[in-house]
Amino acid sequence: VADRRLLIGALEYKEKRVKDVMTALEHCFLLEERSRLNFSTMLAIYKSGFTRIPVYSGVRQNITGVLYVKDLILIDPDDNTELGSVLAFRGRNATYVREDVKLDVVFKEFMSSANHMLLVQGALNGGPEANSAASVCGLITLEDVMEELIGAEILDE
Ligand code: ADP
Numbered sequence: 001v002a003d004r005r006l007l008i009g010a011l012e013y014k015e016k017r018v019k020d021v022m023t024a025l026e027h028c029f030l031l032e033e034r035s036r037l038n039f040s041t042m043l044a045i046y047k048s049g050f051t052r053i054p055v056y057s058g059v060r061q062n063i064t065g066v067l068y069v070k071d072l073i074l075i076d077p078d079d080n081t082e083l084g085s086v087l088a089f090r091g092r093n094a095t096y097v098r099e100d101v102k103l104d105v106v107f108k109e110f111m112s113s114a115n116h117m118l119l120v121q122g123a124l125n126g127g128p129e130a131n132s133a134a135s136v137c138g139l140i141t142l143e144d145v146m147e148e149l150i151g152a153e154i155l156d157e
Helices: 002-013 039-048 083-090 103-111 142-150
Strands: 052-056 063-068 096-098 117-121 136-141
Touching: 002 103, 002 142, 052 083, 052 117, 052 136, 063 083, 103 142, 136 142
Parallel strands: 096 117
Antiparallel strands: 052 063, 117 136
């Protein structure tokens, strides 16, 4: 049964597109770049359980960077540091993919880079490789693609 599922997953995933497996923006845990890294923000980050948190400016669709939770290890919540200033020296640029791109293309991209999260943009935004900070509608990670590939859910801690 497991072999069959793997085979079917491997055959079917090629037909699927980013929008079929992404996490929609409304379900994403994001932070505003002017947020203060005080105790309550740090607690919310901890409780979210995510390792990468997209950061937006003003409106959620306007993603300006990605915070890696491991980069918070030396931050003292009592300093009330502004998130934007952490991003300025530790942040990673957000990278984008269009919602209509097929999963095998995204998979190859994940395999050839150390970046395993992409922000998803609507198909109407920009060219085929839209790479500006145009309106974001979700995010996709390597895990979303792997689950489709193996036809099963991966249980995370
Ligand atoms: P993590 O390492 O943070 O657990 P994974 O890459 O294992 O993230 O992804 C697990 C699931 O969580 C995927 O479905 C992915 O789309 C989703 N995900 C990852 N980061 C976030 C986030 N910041 N907000 C909402 N969902 C997220």
